[in-house]
Amino acid sequence: MTDSAMRTILLLNGPNLNLLGTREPEIYGHDTLADVERLAMQEAVEQQLDLEAFQSNHEGVLIDAIHEARLTKAGIIINPGAFTHTSVAIADALSGVSLPVVEVHISNVHQREAFRHHSYVSPVASSIIIGAGVNGYRLAVQQMAHLLSR
Numbered sequence: 001m002t003d004s005a006m007r008t009i010l011l012l013n014g015p016n017l018n019l020l021g022t023r024e025p026e027i028y029g030h031d032t033l034a035d036v037e038r039l040a041m042q043e044a045v046e047q048q049l050d051l052e053a054f055q056s057n058h059e060g061v062l063i064d065a066i067h068e069a070r071l072t073k074a075g076i077i078i079n080p081g082a083f084t085h086t087s088v089a090i091a092d093a094l095s096g097v098s099l100p101v102v103e104v105h106i107s108n109v110h111q112r113e114a115f116r117h118h119s120y121v122s123p124v125a126s127s128i129i130i131g132a133g134v135n136g137y138r139l140a141v142q143q144m145a146h147l148l149s150r
Contacts, residue, residue, distance in 0.1 A: 007048070009144050010073045011040050011137070012062060013055040014081030020106075027107050031134045040077070040137045047145035049074075059083055063093045070097035074148055077102045077140045084109075084119045091120040100126045100147040102140040106133055 013033060016023060021032035031039075037053040044051035052073075056062050062083070069076055076099055083090050084105070094101050103121045108131030122128050127143045129136040 006074050008050040008052060008073050009044065009075045009077060009141070009148075010065065010069045011037065011051055011053040012065060012076060012078040012080075013053070014062060014079060014083045015057040017079060017081050018055050018057070027112075029106070029133055036134050036137050039134060040141050043138045043141040047141060049141070049145060049148075051141070059087055059089060063089055066090070066093040066097055069099060073099065075100040075102070075144045077104060077137070077144055078121065079104045079106070079137075080121050084121055086120070088120055091124050094121065095124040100144065102127045102129065102143050102147070104129045104136045104140040105131065106136060107131060 018033055020028055020036060021030055033055060040053065041051050054065055056065070062080070066076065076094065078094070078101060080087065080090055080103070101121075101124060103119065103125040110130070126147055129139050129143065132139055
């Protein structure tokens, strides 16, 4: 892995997160995905890390990005969206790349519908940040920096 890859983290956002700012603002707030990515990038700079952000509504595209990250990234921050509760494939991909993973969710999924209480990603994540709003992305970058410093 190059020196650049040793400092670069991948921020993945799953389905419907492209609608942030307009989708259910009473749950997700008014910040857009661009705002979230900017917040994470600002924190990455503070932590002396590089960050690449990517969003897709397609499970296979997210899996391909995870596979690619194993050769080019130091860690993955992921908000899998609804795939959190349905995708063994994403969990397997994250497990298979042997990178630190921080799972992040804007809302407190445990205060929502029962089906949102289970995550296939959590058992393979190094850390989980839930319910901190978009600030959870800043916390996720801080946690990733901590994980990479060990």
